Amino acid sequence: MIDKIDVLKRVQSLKNKINELEASQERRKQDVQKKKLQIEKEKALAEKRQEEKMAVQKEIDRKELDLKTNEGEIAKYNVQLNSIKTNKEYSALISEIGSKKADMSILEDEILDTMSRLEIANQGYVKATEDLRSEEESLKDLISSVDAETKEADIEIEKTKNEQKKYIDLLDEHTLKNYNRLSNIIGGKAIVPVIGNVCGGCSMNITTQTLNELMGGKDLVFCRSCSRILYLEENGD
Numbered sequence: 426m427i428d429k430i431d432v433l434k435r436v437q438s439l440k441n442k443i444n445e446l447e448a449s450q451e452r453r454k455q456d457v458q459k460k461k462l463q464i465e466k467e468k469a470l471a472e473k474r475q476e477e478k479m480a481v482q483k484e485i486d487r488k489e490l491d492l493k494t495n496e497g498e499i500a501k502y503n504v505q506l507n508s509i510k511t512n513k514e515y516s517a518l519i520s521e522i523g524s525k526k527a528d529m530s531i532l533e534d535e536i537l538d539t540m541s542r543l544e545i546a547n548q549g550y551v552k553a554t555e556d557l558r559s560e561e562e563s564l565k566d567l568i569s570s571v572d573a574e575t576k577e578a579d580i581e582i583e584k585t586k587n588e589q590k591k592y593i594d595l596l597d598e599h600t601l602k603n604y605n606r607l608s609n610i611i612g613g614k615a616i617v618p619v620i621g622n623v624c625g626g627c628s629m630n631i632t633t634q635t636l637n638e639l640m641g642g643k644d645l646v647f648c649r650s651c652s653r654i655l656y657l658e659e660n661g662d
């Protein structure tokens with residue numbers, strides 16, 4: 426006959442294995458979630474960089490339009506110069522042309538400055554886009570490896586559950602009920618060894634009566650402090 430305590434130890438160790446596998450699956454799922462959130466941020470940044478670039482481009486377009494308007498006005502004044510009657514009108518028009526030319530010179534300098542800013546904005550945009558693309562690639566890789574790991578773990582969990590069931594089937598209802606109750610309350614460690622008269626679960630000294638029960642081979646012995654199922658750790662176990 427297989428010792429009941431041995432069966433409980435097996436059930437517990439298999440349960441812990443299942444819990445670890447499930448926790449590991451959960452962690453990997455969270456890795457994917459984290460990566461997705463990071464990509465959302467990168468996407469927002471790339472969009473922001475694109476807007477910045479477009480705003481600078483618009484500024485250049487506006488200045489170039491102003492430049493054209495000024496050019497048109499200067500051309501118009503030059504035509505008017507031919508039909509001028511008085512010196513006074515002539516010098517007024519010349520002065521107007523001079524002022525338009527000065528405006529154009531300022532605009533041209535501004536356009537050059539804005540073009541340098543456009544180049545910087547464009548570099549920022551290109552970098553953000555490349556970063557985003559590389560993050561998206563790495564997300565794809567992550568998802569496919571997490572999928573593969575999850576499938577593998579599912580198989581392992583199923584196998585472990587089947588093995589666990591074989592051991593559970595060996596237990597009587599009373600033992601299983603106690604094991605399940607304790608396992609749910611204190612998570613994972615329902616059955617613990619007594620080592621040097623100390624409970625392996627709560628580290629409290631066990632009573633002489635408890636020790637006598639263990640030595641006497643009583644069906645199930647519980648720790649009086651934490652209620653866990655106790656067994657004596659034999660040498661070489």
Ligand SMILES: [Zn+2]
Pocket residue numbers: 624625626627628629648649650651652653
């Ligand atoms: Zn205890």
